[in-house]
Ligand SMILES: [Zn+2]
C-alpha cells in the first residue's frame with residue numbers, strides 16, 4: 001500500500017552500579033521493548049492528524065540479552081553487541097550510552113560493574129487519511145477514526161464497531177479480509 005510509510009524511534013537508557021561482591025566479572029544486561037504507533041496523516045500536507053495509539057509490535061517481541069564483559073572500551077563493547085544484535089546502528093547507539101555510564105566518576109574504577117540498558121524501540125506507521133468512511137459515506141473530519149489492523153482500511157470507529165458487533169460481520173466491509 002503506497003499510502004503507508006514508517007519510521008523508527010529509539011530511546012536508550014543505561015544505568016551502572018557496582019557488581020555484587022559474589023561476582024567477579026562485569027556484566028551488561030540489555031532489555032529491548034518494541035512498540036508500534038499508528039498515526040493518521042493528511043494526504044497533501046503530510047502533517048499528522050492524530051495518533052490511533054501505541055501497541056506492542058506484533059512482528060517483534062521484547063528480548064533480554066546478558067553479556068559478561070572484559071572491559072568497557074567502545075571498540076570492545078561495540079564488537080560484542082554487533083555480534084549478538086546483528087544491527088550496527090543499534091549497537092553503536094547502545095555503546096554510546098554504555099561507555100560514558102561506565103566512566104561515571106562516582107563509581108570505583110577498580111570494581112566490576114553491572115550495567116542495565118533499556119532500549120525502547122517504536123515503529124511509527126503513517127497512514128494517509130482517506131476522504132470518507134465507506135460505511136456511512138460521510139467524511140472523516142468530525143468523528144474518531146479506526147484502522148483495521150488486518151488490512152489497514154479506515155472507518156469511523158462507531159461505524160466499524162456497529163458493523164462488527166451489532167450486525168455480526170467478521171470481515172472488512174471494503175475488502176472482506178477476516179477481522180481477528
Ligand atoms: Zn462512518
Ligand SMILES: [Zn+2]
Nearest residue numbers: 151153172175
Ligand atoms: Zn479491508
